[in-house]
Amino acid sequence: MPNTLNVQGDFPILKRKIHNENKLVYLDSAATSQKPSSVIQAVDNYYSNTNANVHRGIHFLAEEATEKYENARKKIAKFVGVGDPNQIIFTRNTTESINLVARTWGSKFLNDDDVIISTEMEHHSNIVPWFSLVQEKNLSLKFVQITSEGKLDIDHFRALLKLNPKLVAFTHMSNVLGTINPVKEIIEMAHEAGAITVVDGAQSTPHFPVSIDELDADFYAFSAHKMCGPTGIGILFGKKALLENMPPFLGGGDMIKKVTFKGFSANSIPYKFEAGTPAIAQAIGFGAAVDYLSTIGMKNVCSYEKELTEYAMEILSGINGLHILGPSAVDRGGVISFTLDHIHPHDIAQILDQSGIAVRAGHHCAMPLHEKLGLPASTRASFYIYNTKNDIDDLKEGLFHVQKVFS
């Protein structure tokens, strides 16, 4: 197994010095990843050489822009194991993707007294869109409990399925606990109970190989910016049959087949869900990001991060008064949230920042989960391909310093 993937040189921002002469130790990739030069150049090149609107013009640049934009869709489909790229809809981010399902499939197919299931480990983006529907439609929203180890309680899930839910929305990997859920098993169980599934893939697609067709997910949402791509672009995968029966999301240009003074008819998928000028540069940048990750190989990304996570778990659990949330290194991705006795996460993050170490402090957009854990907040270190064991050693030293300040 490699000691490092040797990709640090691909990320210009890693040369940045923080608070005078500290090197940047970026341990906040679960919030957003850094971007390699190839992605930055793809965006730059689009604006410098290709810029034109897509799907409209019949001039040279418009055609080139359209081709690049659609090519990105194909690359992304292939990257996440989707056979038909028309099932890949460009959105702004994971949050918008999930809201799209709630606002279209949800408003058409969910009715009074229907049950939907989410889980206690969800990010707000996989809870709040459902709560909004619950209020409008008098639905019932149930949460699958987590075990003391921070895994989904499958027995509780099985019990909830007896309520005949219409929809099951859950995360592939927890952004707080790092837990990787048995997605295939959960989808199978949901399908047997007659429910459709919405998977939040924001933390999975950046870190390990995902084949959406193989998982048999009905909807699968993820964002570019957590996987080396630009901000402002995300994906909603939906099964063709579902997408075709859903009403459009936003109305406007590009999403129509025909508009008259009497009304409109919607375009075919995926355009039905892409109203207005899309984030063209960002989509092309996303294409470059999956090219970049494919060159490294997602299996290599996964095994490297596993090694890094195991090392970090070992080092961090050796610190007095430090408590790691979530399961053991075997069943988790490169996210480690922890608490440090008597020191507030905000203070930890602030003091670490002074040495150039970037971590996240707070509830990480998972307030219900923190409530369940009985914590107001936690500190989170998350890893990606450019991190090394040195970064984790720096984190350890940083935490010792934090403890010293408060001793």
Add this chain to the structure above:
Amino acid sequence: MDDLYREIIIEHYKNPLHKGRIENSDYTFEDENPLCGDHLQIELRVNADQKVVDAKFDGQGCAISISAADLLLDSIIGKSIEDLKALSKKDILDLLGIELSPVRLKCALLSLKVLKAAVYELQEADDDLIQK
């Protein structure tokens, strides 16, 4: 760097003078900083002249928010409710004696926000009242 974590701040965080509750308080309010999960309640007791005779806070927070709350409450004993209405962001920063980034400013100002809501007897905290 450790300016931000000056001794006075660590000291008030570890051994706050005004942490606790007041039974039958005259003014009270509680609020949260959703960004970091901080929760703060402030209770005041005043005498017949509407001057503060006791002030206590309760809740959870980082060193900046807890020490700011403690320093603030320590500074208002003997002051009138009208004096409290005139307190501003600058007063808090003077008490702490440090400069803060916009995010940490929210931590430092949580206690002032809660205090203002208490003395104005508001239903909901009002950010405008602390920016004076």
